[in-house]
Amino acid sequence: MGVIKPSLPKGTRDFLPEQMFRRQFVLETVRETFERYGYAPLETPSIEKLSVLSGKYGDEGENLIFKVLRRGTGLEKLLRDESEFVVNDFGQLVDEALRYDLTVPLSRVIAMHQNELTFPFKRYQIQPVWRADRPQRGRYREFYQCDIDTVGTPSMLADAEAASIVFEVLSTLGFQNFKLKLNNRKLLNGLLNACEIAGSQATSVFIAIDKMDKIGLDGVRNELKASELSSTQIQTLLGTLEIEGDPESVLVKLTDDFGDRDPQLLTGVQELQEMTACMLELGVPIDAFSIDLHLVRGLGYYTGPIHESVITEPNIGSLTGGGRYDRLIGMFLGRDIPACGTAFGIERIIDVMSQLDLFPKQTNGTQVLVTAFEPSTRAASLSFAGELRKAGLRVETYFEVCKLKKQFTYAHKKHIPFVATIGPDEASRGVASFKDMETGEQIVADPMGVVQRMVEKQGVGSS
């Protein structure tokens, strides 16, 4: 009898319990923060109509959409006799696809349910998305995204709120060396106008300047030369991108240099001035963010402020990214509704937290193991465990009576911090021998004594 070789589709993962506790720790922190700012949960189906997803992610993105083969439309005939079934159109093969991100489904939801929703609509969404990409380190074909968005207001306060939630979440999780980078698509577009760079060249220019961190100033200059810009254009563009300093002075300098040359650039500057002012009022420290004129953020749907949070150690790229997209919903509705938001790269956040050792030792696992001493003390053990559970502790009981050595090994492997043993002596007195696995210390106590001990020890019962 042959066994089936167990394996996973490439770019997918199992999350074993130990990892799940870590994931939940992060997701619960994130969720709790979102709800404190008034964002409400939303879920959408894993599959969408292909027509909903098509044309939103650029040419590259289009190829990365996981398409779902059409079901029961005669495709099986292809297997039997090609002549019976002729494919004239891609739509005959594929009509649905797996969700590629959370923003486009949100836009669809807004367009479909606009009369049932109260605007501005503030939602968060934590669900997996799929990309038919070739996997690499930190890059998967199935991964979770975690988005907050505000739909229905052009206010820069909404952009600032998203950015400050990023700051709050990352700080709460224990990150210290991260920085929010801000830019604005209007500013970038305006800058290209001011440099008299044609719209047809915008995409390649943006791709080039976005690589600044990776290939450096010279690398960017070479790419720009390759895209047939004049040396004057390159000089003006790169000179401007190099402007650094605190947000206010960068924005003032941009106004001085270009304010009379392009109205769109000026609008972009004003948006950022208002956004950064709001961020300060929301309590984001001034040294936690900066204007980074190289920041481009993909090629998709952004129309206003854009932002990214980066961490330098380890140098793994961005942890979050987002911005304003005032036109996307219009693609489903026929009229534009302003929107902005941000996505948390939850997979990377978890990776980096592991590397930086930011997880608490014990998260949500069992706190107390009650051993199985012998059949006659089972009732006493179970009722002892029950008392501890009533007090809010996470308690498990060992199922089989066997050597205590084995049961203690079990607790050790599962990182259970306390073990309670009830033998005939303890049972007759209504107490347990209660061992602290970390210190090796052991006391004899009744259920209340145990609870009290644990509160002293690690402030348990709160989670």
Added chain:
RNA sequence: GUGGGCGUAGCUCAACUGGCAGAGCUCCGGAUUGUGGUUCCGGUGGUUGGGGGUUCAAGUCCCCUCGCUCACCCCA
């Protein structure tokens, strides 16, 4: 999609110009019949990713294939 590197025990890796497939860790058991981690002793564990070829002989050489990985592209 383009171009490199690598596939040997659960994990990390050895095995000379082709010559008996091994070690450490893990795991299981014992030393220790009411107590984990340290130590000591013993044990389990393999179609050398898969298929074909060359050879007296292939983990090693050749071909195909699958998988993983790195860089590019793009992205979270």
